[in-house]
Amino acid sequence: xxxxxxxxxxxxxxxxxxxxxxxxxxxxxxxxxxxxxxxxxxxxxxxxxxxxxxxxxxxxxxxxxxxxxxxxxxxxxxxxxxxxxxxxxxxxxxxxxxxxxxxxxxxxxxxxxxxxxxxxxxxxxxxxxxxxxxxxxxxxxxxxxxxxxxxxxxxxxxxxxxxxxxxxxxxxxxxxxxxxxxxxxxxxxxxxxxxxxxxxxxxxxxxxxxxxxxxxxxxxxxxxxxxxxxxxxxxxxxxxxxxxxxxxxxxxxxxxxxxxxxxxxxxxxxxxxxxxxxxxxxxxxxxxxxxxxxx
Ligand code: G1P
Numbered sequence: 373x374x375x376x377x378x379x380x381x382x383x384x385x386x387x388x389x390x391x392x393x394x395x396x397x398x399x400x401x402x403x404x405x406x407x408x409x410x411x412x413x414x415x416x417x418x419x420x421x422x423x424x425x426x427x428x429x430x431x432x433x434x435x436x437x438x439x440x441x442x443x444x445x446x447x448x449x450x451x452x453x454x455x456x457x458x459x460x461x462x463x464x465x466x467x468x469x470x471x472x473x474x475x476x477x478x479x480x481x482x483x484x485x486x487x488x489x490x491x492x493x494x495x496x497x498x499x500x501x502x503x504x505x506x507x508x509x510x511x512x513x514x515x516x517x518x519x520x521x522x523x524x525x526x527x528x529x530x531x532x533x534x535x536x537x538x539x540x541x542x543x544x545x546x547x548x549x550x551x552x553x554x555x556x557x558x559x560x561x562x563x564x565x566x567x568x569x570x571x572x573x574x575x576x577x578x579x580x581x582x583x584x585x586x587x588x589x590x591x592x593x594x595x596x597x598x599x600x601x602x603x604x605x606x607x608x609x610x611x612x613x614x615x616x617x618x619x620x621x622x623x624x625x626x627x628x629x630x631x632x633x634x635x636x637x638x639x640x641x642x643x644x645x646x647x648x649x650x651x652x653x654x655x656x657x658x659x660x661x662x663x664x665x666x667x
Contacts, residue, residue, distance in 0.1 A: 378520045378582065379426055380494070381419035381501035384487035385412065386432030386478040391631055400435045402505055404635065407642050407649075411629050412438060413467070415505035420470050422516035424501055427471045428494040430478050430487045442473045483601025488583075489591040497585050499523065504579025508638060511624030518622050519582040522556055528616035529587070529608070532580035533557065534626065538568040544576035545605035547619050557619040559612060564598045564605035575619060577605070578626060587611050 389401030396404070402412035416427055429438060445464065452461040478490045488502060501516045509515050519530040536544060545564050549557035561572060581604075590607035597603035608617060627638035643649040 378423050378499060378501060378516075378523075380428060380498060381422075381424040381426070381503055381516065382428050382430060382488060382491040382495065383412070383415060383419075383503055383505055384430045384478070384484060384491075385435060385438060385505065386430055386481065386487060388432075388481070392635075398434065400438055401630075402435075403437050403441065404629070406508060406627075406629060406635075406638055407646065410441060411508060411635075412441070412505050414508040415503045416442070416470060418509065418514040418516055419501055419503055422501065422514045422520060424516070425471055426474065426494070428474045428476065428491050430490045431475050432478055432481075439473075439475060442468055442470070444468045483596075483599070483603055485591050485594055485597075485602035485604040485607055488604055489588060489602070492588045492591075495585060495588075499529075499585065500583055502579075502581040502583055506628065506630030507579045508627045508629055509578075509580070509622070509624045510627065511622070513623070515580045515622045515624055516582065518624075519580060519620055522618055522620050523582050526556070526616070526618055528618055529584045529611065530582045530618045530620055531559070531608075532578045532622045533575045533619040534578045534621070535574050536576040538571065538574060541566055541568050541571035541574065541576065544578075545603075545608075546571045546573060547575045547577065548572035549575075549619060552618075555621040557621075559617045559619050561612070562605050562609045562617075564603045575621075577619070578622070580622065584611065584615055586615055 385400065385402050389396035392401050403410040406414065419427060431438060449461050449464060474494050476490050476494060478487045503516065515532055519532060522530045533547065542565050545562055546566055547557065547559045548561040549559040552558045563572060587607050590610040594602050594607050597606045611617060627641060628634035629638050643653045
């Protein structure tokens with residue numbers, strides 16, 4: 373069963389995070405906190421609970437803090453030990469033990485397809501997961517694991533899909549295909565960021581992929597597409613002619629942390645679902661919301 377052997381997951385994290393400037397002038401956007409953990413932690417957690425043991429970050433300049441986060445911090449551990457905070461120390465150590473971590477550099481911002489190609493030396497010849505960590509997805513079963521189940525049953529590559537409003541198709545890769553089982557599509561075409569009038573459907577690719585290593589050959593020969601970038605979607609369209617590509621309407625709730633408003637909504641949503649924080653947040657909202665009323 374191929375699903376059981378999904379070992380590796382790529383995380384493209386070289387982007388500059390300009391939407392969050394100046395906060396991201398000196399820290400990666402992936403390290404912005406969502407409650408008590410950086411955003412990237414949630415994606416890695418999803419990969420690990422989906423069975424991945426090897427996490428490959430495709431990284432860039434000024435992303436050192438991601439490496440440090442997933443490494444041991446002996447100085448801090450010793451300090452916590454001396455202070456008798458053993459539980460906190462153990463929690464920190466567990467982060468570095470979540471998986472094997474490797475890093476490759478994407479030296480130029482040439483697009484998602486190029487970032488994935490940079491990860492090839494760490495993936496070799498096996499199917500691999502790809503997570504775009506801006507989207508944190510709350511789900512009973514991790515989304516990458518849901519894709520692995522489809523792969524185990526049908527083979528081929530599998531992309532996570534969501535039905536989006538027509539006016540939003542230009543923000544996503546959009547598929548064309550036929551539903552071959554409940555919520556599963558056999559994809560016949562893909563278009564990157566089509567205008568709503570030109571989109572072949574409303575089924576958008578969300579940042580979770582389980583990919584065949586054959587995609588690397590198509591990425592190597594890919595020409596710049598939308599936005600002048602090497603697009604993963606274009607390489608997947610080439611892959612279709614050779615191997616099956618499926619789409620799964622995943623079960624879960626997506627929190628888009630890639631914009632200020634999305635990140636704020638994600639923070640409030642997560643806080644409201646935390647029994648220890650819910651009342652605290654509600655009190656602030658009630659108080660701040662009523663301040664100025666009647667002015
Ligand atoms: C990328 C992909 C796009 C996909 C999207 C999901 O676009 O190119 O096909 O729908 O991620 O988040 P980006 O958001 O990097 O522009």
